[in-house]
Amino acid sequence: MNEDPIRLVTIGRMFRRRRRLLTVLTLVGALAGYGTSVLFPPRYTASASVLLPGQWEQRELLTQVEIATSSAVIDRTAAVLGWKGVGGAELRDRVSAKAADGNIITISGTAESPERSQQLADRVAQQLVAFAERIAGRGTDSEETTGPEVLRQQVEETNRRITDLAEAADPGQTVESVQARTALEKLRTTLAEAMKKLDEADPATNKAGLVVMGPATRPTGQAPPTRTQLIGAGALLFLLLSVIGHLTAARMNRRLRTEPEIATALGSAPLGSVDVPAERPAHRPQGRDPRAWIRRLLDLDTRWDVPTPRTSGDEDSRRIRYQRVCARLKDRAPGTRRLLVVVPDGDDIARRAAARLVTEAGNDPSPASPGGEHPVLRVVEVPVSRPLLPDRDTESGALVVLSAGSWTAAELAGIAGACADGGYEVVGSVVAGAVRTARPARPADRPADKAPALAAHGHATGESE
Incomplete structure (x- = not known):
């Protein structure tokens, strides 16, 4: 990881x-x-406002909000609308209410068209007002008359009877007649005071009826x-x-990045690292496999998690790295005339590094040195999924060249196993890394058209050293 x-x-x-x-x-x-x-399908929401005149406490407003979305109001709304296939249960999910500032209840209705949403909000507001009037005893239905209203009617009838009794009493000034009329007036006063207390105790009479503040506005945009x-x-x-x-x-990437980890997975000694100038692939193979074409189109064959290549030095510094690797390889396998350079298939950086190693090994400047000349290298690319090397011929060992951060320990162990199965001893491993080459600065007093010739001359001089 x-x-x-x-x-x-x-x-x-x-x-x-x-x-x-x-x-x-x-x-x-x-x-x-x-x-x-x-x-x-799209939904539209319309809102209607209901005003509650008078003094209302917060809990009373919340009660009215619950009443607005109750089945008593929603079922009556569904019956009044008469939408086909839409009952009270369906409308209950489409209607919402909330208490706003100023004793106002906002009722929102959601439907599949602006006209239906406006109609739904208006009908729910009207049914809420009608339900509140029935509770307060101001409804028009005779069977919905409440108990306090019946009591008021009976008190009015009693007052009329008292008046009739007072008129039928002896109009004289006898003690009995005066006492009778006084008792009747006391009874009338007592009934009036009782009705006054009853009216004060009834909350429905202390507040005016609910009022719909105009029709709902037809929505012009869809609801979110x-x-x-x-x-x-x-x-x-x-x-x-x-x-x-x-x-x-x-x-979760398990690809190995450092030289010690790679050498341990291969079971060999690290011989060093070399630099390869980063460049875009000149021509990618145009295969007929549609999966390969899709991978190229979506850049799936390009590693994104590899850091941006660092800036390298000049050509001489890169050549020194290759020469040092060749020197270590000569010390590691003295007397060896031929080695097989194993490169994982698809590792373009390692393939270019291996080609450069072959070139540097073939340009041994001192074949008569005590350690002998560099061994002759032959590059072989092996598939990582099922690595297989050719049978051992004249090569006495194998040198594995690969790029950092491209292969897991299991894949490298498979390459090492393929080397052992072919009879090759892994004499070492070389890690190649992509670098950016610095552009040579152009002298200000030199003509631009002579710069390429001078650069080529310097490169040739370096190779002759």
Whole structure:
């Protein structure tokens, strides 16, 4: 597992090297959001306001909100609307209410068209007002008359009877008649006071009736989530999942990066590292395999988690690295005339480094040195999935050349096993890394057309050393 911390430069490198893949996945997410919007038809929401005059406490407002979304109001609304296939249970999921400032209850209705959403909000508001009037005893239905109203009617009838009794009493000034009229007036006063206390105790009489503050406004736009929001959410979701997937894969990367780890996996001694100038592939093989074509199109055959190549020195410094590797190889296998250079198939950096090693070994400047001349190298590319080397001929050993951060320990162990199976002893390993070459500075007093000739002359001089 790679323990390197994830930095912003890593994410930026991912977007730069995998921009085609990330773009395609983002478009796929947008198409998924569009498909979701097709499956779920658009919805429209309209709102109607109901005013509650008088003094209302917060808990009383919350009670009215619950009443607005109760089955007593919603079922009556469904009966009044008469929409086919839509009952109270379906409308209950489409209606919501909330208490706003100023004793106002906002009722919202959601439907598949602006006209239906406006109609639903208006009907729910009207049914809420009608239900509140029935509770307060101001309804028009005779069977819905409440107990306090019946009591008031009986008190009025009693007052009329008292008046009749007072008029039928002896109009004289006898003591009995005066006492009778006084008792009747006391009874009338007592009844009036009782009704007054009853009215004060009834909360429905202390507040005026609910009022609908005009019809609901017909909506002009869809209720969220809209089609545009679903498309954007799908694209963003797929992009985030792609980034997380890339970072997780990089975090779980088990490819070996350092020379000691690579040498341990191969069971050989490290002979050093060499630099290969980074360059774009000139021509990629145009195979007929559609999977290979898709990988090239989406840049899947390009490693994104490899750091940007560092800047290398001049050509002489790179040649010195190759010569040192050849010298160590000569010391490691003295008297060996031929070696097989094993390169993993598909490792372009290692292939170029191996070709440079063959060139440097063939240009041994001192064949008469005490250690002898460099061994003759022959490059062989082996597939990592099923490595297989040719039978041993004149080569007495194998030199493995590979790039850092490209292969796992199991893959390198397979290459080492293929070497042992072919009868080759792994005499060492060389790690190749891509570098950026620094452009030579052009002298200000030199003509531009002579610069290439001078550069070529310097390169030739270096090779003659």
